[in-house]
Amino acid sequence: MAAGRFNLAVLYRTAESVGQMTVxxxxxxxxxxxxxxxxxxxxxxxxxxxxxxxxxxxxNNNVRRSVADVVAQHGCVLNVRFEVDSLSTIINMVMEGKAYSILTPSAIQKEASQGRVRTVKIIDPVITRSVVVAVNSQDERSPAVSAVRKLIPRVVRSLIEGKHWSATVPDGLTHILE
Known part of the structure; x- marks a missing residue:
């Protein structure tokens, strides 16, 4: 974005305050x-x-940082046996019973729907991450970027309401979608 190579990006953020980005x-x-x-x-x-x-x-992975931040804030400890740079390898390790993992349902949607893994909700506290859309400040007034920026929240809402994505739409976003 800073180099001007992207007009718009959909990113993961864990902090509640995401600046100019729209959650x-x-x-x-x-x-x-x-x-x-x-x-x-x-x-x-x-x-x-x-x-x-x-x-x-x-x-250095966003998933790992998201989990590590919450774990550290609550003084908990995790039993990390394997650090792996491949999602498919992590999922295979869980399917084979060699380890457990902490991931979002979207990361294991296919395997969970096929009964190859199961999910257990983490509570006290729940660990979340935000999916945001960011626009390059140089392109904010572009009609094309504006059109895509308006379309993305509608697609997200459709995926969530159609149960194709296990996520929630923040309350403040509903006015943008109508």
Whole structure:
């Protein structure tokens, strides 16, 4: 964006204050567990995640930073056994019962719908990240950029309402979508 190579971008942000960006949706992280593992309740407190050997993305990954920030704020500890730079490898490790993971439902949507992994809601607190749209300040007045910027929230809402994306639309965005 700063170099002027992008007119508009859809990005992940974990902070509530996202400056000039418009929050499109919020995703909640969940514990991803093997399908044949022991029974789980519908939810698990953040403080109890230390009991599970985890396979997580590398430290520079947005997912890892999102989770690490909340874990640190609440004085919790995670049992990170594997740092992997491949989402498919992480998912395969969970499917094979070698580890658990903390991901968003959108990351494992296909595998969960096929029963190859299960999700458990993380609570006390819930870990979320925001999906935002950012526009290059040099292109804000462009008719093409403006048209796409208005279309993106409608597509996001359609995906969420149609149950194709497990996310929520923030309350403040509803006026933009109507």
């Amino acid at each position: 499109l949706a919020r995703e909640e992280f969940c514990l991803v567990v093997p399908p044949g593992g022991p029974p789980f309740e519908d939810s698990i407190p953040l403080a109890d995640l230390h009991a599970f050997p985890l396979s997580v993305p590398m430290r």
